[in-house]
Amino acid sequence: MTEKKYVLAIDQGTTSSRAILFDHSGDIVSLGQREHRQIFPKAGWVEHDPVEIWQNVRACVADALQKAETNRHEIAAVGITNQRETVVVWDKNTGEPVYNAIVWQDTRTSKIIRDLAGDEGMSKYRDICGLDLSVYYSGPEITWILDNVEGAREKAEAGDLLFGNTDCWVLWNLTGGVNGGVHKTDVTNASRTMLMDIRTLQWREDVCADFGIPMSMLPEICSSSEIYGYGRKNGLLVDTPIAGILGDQQAATFGQACFEKGMVKNTYGTGCFVIMNTGEEPVFSRNGLLTTVCYKIGDNKPVYALEGSIAVAGSLVQWIRDNLGLISDSKEIETLARTVDDNGGVYFVPAFSGLFAPYWKDDARGAIVGLTRYNTKAHIARAVEESTAFQSREVFDAMVADSGVDLKELRVDGGMTNDELLMQFQADQVGVPIVRPKVMETTALGAAYAAGIAVGFWDGEQDVIDNWSEGKRWEPAGDKDEVERQYRLWKKAVTRTFDWVDDDVKQD
């Protein structure tokens, strides 16, 4: 038998899909990556084509294997990690999606969540699922598809439709699709639907009934590290165990080896997601954070987390590039921002999908405030950079308030951590060192570890800790009074975005 040398991770993200081969030391051997289309049919709506995503995943896997000149015989297991909450609903008989994937950034379900809240308010389900009603989560998006796509509800009630986040969609296709595809997900993804009981880790029949979602559509909830199924016949991964699934932010937490209660990571990608490990009991926030499952390894107890989700971070850099044309490449934002000494009084609150943590206001919209004729595009670039750091500080402060834990450092990863100006500004704002690991693809790495642990390629968490090593560190500097003055102005700027969408233009 050929020796197993690698674990393959599939990272199905918001902007792109990646397939990465890791060796036993947790180092990257090869990588395939493809971007998919972002579809914006109306203001506030964001969709992806699930078929394009699946084709891209297949192509990325082929690229990664080819670049490493290897094949499935050398691969111990496959892990999947994914953009969370994004909903795919498909016909199990044909394998065809009934609608585009509705992406986590989409705001079309604002009426659905208000109707669900009724007189009891947005926190109605918080004690059950750890989440307040929001346009962010999968449940309301499934409801929207069943209510709005012709024939979908009848088909769902007849047991012909399946729901999954993109982990589940990729797993079902990888394991055979209409020819015996496995319909499973993991606890971390299920914890973002609003339909799972955060304590029992089972679907809640009563909540599904409130949302009008037939239970037959829902995947089986599994741990994050076990064998879910094997690669389909005729595929590149035939008979290879698919053995790890984690939502991408939880995967990054795992890949960053945040295994101790109180450890925190922040991933700077399309959005920003700060996660704190809170141990084996769910902790409920008083400061606008959400409660989520962090990971569950096989039969072990689940580990929970508090999360501060920020909808817009790197996507603001993309917007500056694609919609305003101020830069032609994401990394130029730093160069442009460095041409001025400060933000010139400009604050940019990117409430494009409303505001997520810690505000949860779906009727907020983006604003640039503080403009004078003195300002140039460089001040706007600087305000773009700073907005990510200010938003992260807000959730970081909320975490300290909720947990009472005095944070020692912040582990970071994601594409935007290449931006050194941002990282230094972040250290100044949070007042603790920012630490980036050597291997920056921690999301894919986390999924690889979960899969590798399930099949004995790695022994357990200690291997992850041993393999993790520091790449770069930014210490807090800067004048404290000035740091606080800017933060106060940021908070003032945020209030200017509230309550922007009037009732007469609210989407249904």
Ligand SMILES: Nc1ncnc2c1ncn2[C@@H]1O[C@H](COP(=O)(O)OP(=O)(O)O)[C@@H](O)[C@H]1O
């Ligand atoms: N050097 C950089 N400076 C600022 N932003 C960057 C830089 N490199 C990438 N980005 C931003 O980071 C995001 C990509 O990060 P990534 O971790 O790949 O995101 P995701 O996993 O969400 O697709 C993009 O939104 C991009 O604009």
Ligand SMILES: O=P(O)(O)OC[C@H](O)CO
């Ligand atoms: O795909 P990313 O990295 O932007 O992450 C998206 C999050 O999982 C949404 O909750």
